[in-house]
Amino acid sequence: MDIAGLLTSAGINIAICVVLLSLYSILRKQPSNASVYFTRKLVPEPVKWSDPFCLERFVPSASWIMRAWQATDEEILAAGGVDAVVFMRIVVFSIRVFIIAAMICILLVLPVNYYGQDMQHKQIHAESLEVFTIGNVKEGSKWFWTHCLALYVISCSACVLLYFEYESITKMRLAHITGSPPSPSHFTVLVRGIPWSQDHSYSESVEKFFSTYYPASYVSHQMVYRAGTVDKLMKDAEKMYRVLKTVEPQCREISMPCCLCGGTTHSFKVLNNEAESVKSKISDDGLQPAQREKERPAAFVFFRTRYAAVVAAQVLQSSNPMLWVTQLAPEPRDVYWSNLSIPYKQIWLRKIATLLGAIVFMFVFLVPVTFVQGLTQLDQLSHTFPFLKGILRQKFMNQLVTGYLPSVILMLFLYAAPPTMMLFSKVEGNVSRSGRKKSACIKVLYFTIWNVFFVNILSGSIIRQLSVFSSVRDIPTQLAKAVPTQATFFTTYVLSSGWASLSFEVIQLFALLRNVFRKFILRIKEESSNCALSFPYHTEIPRLLLFGLLGFTCSVMAPLILPFLLVYFFLAFLVYRNQILHVYVSKYESGGQFWPIVHNTTIFSLVLTQIIALGVFGIKRSPVASGFTIPLIFFTLLFNEYCRQRFSPVFKRSPAQVLIEMDRQDEQCGRVEEIYDQLRSAYCQFPLIARDLSTSQDLSTAGNTWQNKDQGSSQDPESLKPGNQLVKLNE
Known part of the structure; x- marks a missing residue:
């Protein structure tokens, strides 16, 4: 693929983003769409256009961007809880680390890659993207020290930022435990x-x-x-x-x-x-x-x-x-009642069955991934389908097929993964909804990393994909050969699966169509909270971590992907903050349990990047760069072990010191008898259903609060603050 093909893909996705974001800025101003774009109603939204022919309602504006940018972490915490703050910390961490990577790789590594061979360069728009990768540097070049230096800077920066984030989120989790009111859990x-x-x-x-x-x-x-x-x-x-x-x-x-x-x-x-x-x-x-x-x-x-x-x-x-x-x-709101009836002796059988099912599903997915990779190789495509030769000779069709269609088709196939993995997590026997979503998040993460990264860089035919792992020693070499050549596909994948998906996320297409059908077909005018959605952590966290993996592995090999990644993360920062503040409802809280997954995946991405770089330096016959890369791998693994010993136990167990202090405070405040009286009513299985019947039009509280027996009782004014009590949608 050349620069023109990449620009074609970028132009299509930029047009999609501009159209959808402009459409969103108009649709959100319509009072009839309040149940779609302002489900939470935390911020008093100025839906004030009583005149149906007001021109301002039909003019795109960027006011929502400013509100999302100016929102504080306290507002995010009040709206979505600790999990939402942790999710936004993933985005902020990615922005910081890839700003550092882009600065050093664009300014230092990219010129070395471009001038790595003694060759006559074409005009920029006609250049092949391979000349911007490390594959364009000749063997034995003395300039490989720039790649090694960039690798050290990126790895050390990522580890330092990871440490501070892990420390901050650990304190946030402890504050969540000690600061929340007494919870029956x-x-x-x-x-x-x-x-x-x-x-x-x-x-x-x-x-x-x-x-x-x-x-x-x-x-x-x-x-x-x-x-x-x-x-x-x-x-x-x-x-x-x-x-x-x-x-x-x-x-x-x-x-x-x-x-x-x-x-x-x-x-x-x-x-x-x-x-x-x-x-x-x-x-x-x-x-x-x-x-x-x-x-x-x-x-x-x-x-x-x-x-x-x-x-x-x-x-x-x-x-x-x-x-x-x-x-x-x-928590009572988090209990998945149907799985509590599963005999415990069946749990290990269910876990094995779901693991095998997920593995089979991952390997079945080799077929569409191989088909997608066939679209990037026009010679093989023309040989297999001779009737396409005339069409593929056209310049625009050539750029469209190689630069846009493969990533779009792969993205459409990948939409089948989250619901399938959520079903596996349900069958697995998780007793909580947050546990089911966490399990689905891990499965989707493995699935996307395997199919989007490993299968794509090693694809060509299924036989080749299976035979490439015949020798473990050959894996770094195979990855080193494949990653630079597949960097162009990963760049177009970031455009289609990243930029475009964020535009569809903010416009909430399915909720919008459902609202149109409800309001204008069924003629139901009342707002309803029955379809309020919780944040899809099991789909969005794997997407962020996959893009982080692509950014780390391609930063030194093909730095041209970094500007597109930064645009994605900046747009994600605005879109997700807007969705957390206005759209998604926090139905339960895990206390930041997703962060260890993020940390472990980031360490895996760093180590994989270093192994691939080691293989490239070996292929390019640069013993100095190879020698300096080996200690970096051990340093990263040692850092991960330190974080595992220092921070990880807090996410698995609650400290006794904190719990005993909280118990003493309850005794001093005289809340012990009140707690005992309310304990039994919290986990009543059938009264919980009856209680939901009388309060189905009310959203759950965002914090860990007691569920009172008498739901008709007056509420404390403190509970009506944003984040403690959500406003009724049908008021």
Whole structure:
């Protein structure tokens, strides 16, 4: 591919970005789209154009960019929690490290690559992109010290920035633990693998076990039941409630009797009273006799202190590790109830099955990736399909096929990965929604790195892809040969999968079409929060980390990718901040659990970059550069081990010192009895569904707050601040 082909791809994607971002700036001003672009309603948005023919509403503007740029980390924390702040720290880290990489590589490495051979250069627009890569430097050149110096600067800068980010996020996580109000998850342990006894029910076994071995700290427990008819009826009632809640305001405006609601609004209030009566009937005492046969070998056990709960969650309860398995319970809003009924002995089988399924899916994906790589090789394409020779001779079609279509087709195929991996994570048996999303994030990350990076640089045919790993010693050499030649494809992939995807992210195409259908086809005027989305960490974090991998591996080999990457990260900084502040709703909080994934992937990217550079220096016969690269690999691995020992334990376990201090504060403030009273109601399985029925039009609180039994009670004014309580969307 030449510069003209790259510019063709860049021009197409720039046009797409400009059109979609301009369209977004217009659509967000329309009051009818408030439920699409201002789901959170944290910031008072000036939807003030009462005149439907106001010209300002139909003129593109950049006001949203300024609001996103001026937003502080405190506002991001209040809107999306610690996870949102951690996600934005990934973007900021990428911007910082690739600014350093771009400065040294564009100014120092790129001229060396361009003038690395004694050759007659063409005009810039007609030059092949290969002349800007390290492959253009002749063997034994004395200028390879510039590449080695750039590699040292990039690696050291990345490690220093990673250290400060890890330290800052660790402090943020500890502040999240100590600063949040008492949460039921702090005092609750999830127990699975409860042994069956013919003489006792599961509930009696749990009470007997913990009363015997934890007599001073055990409070009570709540069993998990097999969801059956009651669960289905409650969900159907919730759907009907939403329908009637939406239709009721329309009936007030009609003077004639409404056949759907049955007349006055008083009947709808009776329905609310019915829901309250159902909620009161589905109490723990009323369910126990009927549900005893539906008890599952899992329970939520409540303790008097946080420290006691942590100790019980981390120790081995029985000589048989498959029985009485304990872990800290997720938040009540985070519990994935359907997976709690899975017997614990099946978990390891499910994990193996999902792992094999993910591996098979990754290898099946070799077919579309190989097809995509065939589009980048016009000679093979013309030989395989002779009827395309005339079309491919046209200059524009040549540039379009080689510079734009391959990355777009690969991006479309990759859209099948996140939902598939989310399904695997569900089957795997995760007991929390955040755990399921974290597991899906790791699977999508492996999938994208394998298919977008490794398969693409080693593609040609499936046989070649499998035979290239016949010798482990040949892997660095093969990577060193392939990465510089595939850097042009990675650059176009950043344009199509990066720039264009951010434009589609901000415009929320599917939510917009759903809103148009709802407002103008079904004629439903009321705003609804039923379709409020949570942030898709399992798709966006792997995308950022993949681009980071491409940036690190290509920075020294093909520095021309760095300006396009920087544009992507700057645009991502604005788009994601805007989406977190206005669109996505934080339904649960993991406390920054995604950062260790980011750290480990970044270290992997650095080490892989250094190994590839070592292979290139060996091919180019530069023993000095090779000798200086080997210590850098050991230094990076040693740095990773230090961070793993220094910071990683905080993300796996809560420090006892912090928990004991929080327990003492509860005693001093006299909140112990209040905590005990509210513990049992927090994890009630069926009352939780009934409670959701009466509050389905309200969004959950963004912080870790107690879920009160009486949802109709007045709220503390402090809870109405942004980040503590979300505004009703249908007000």
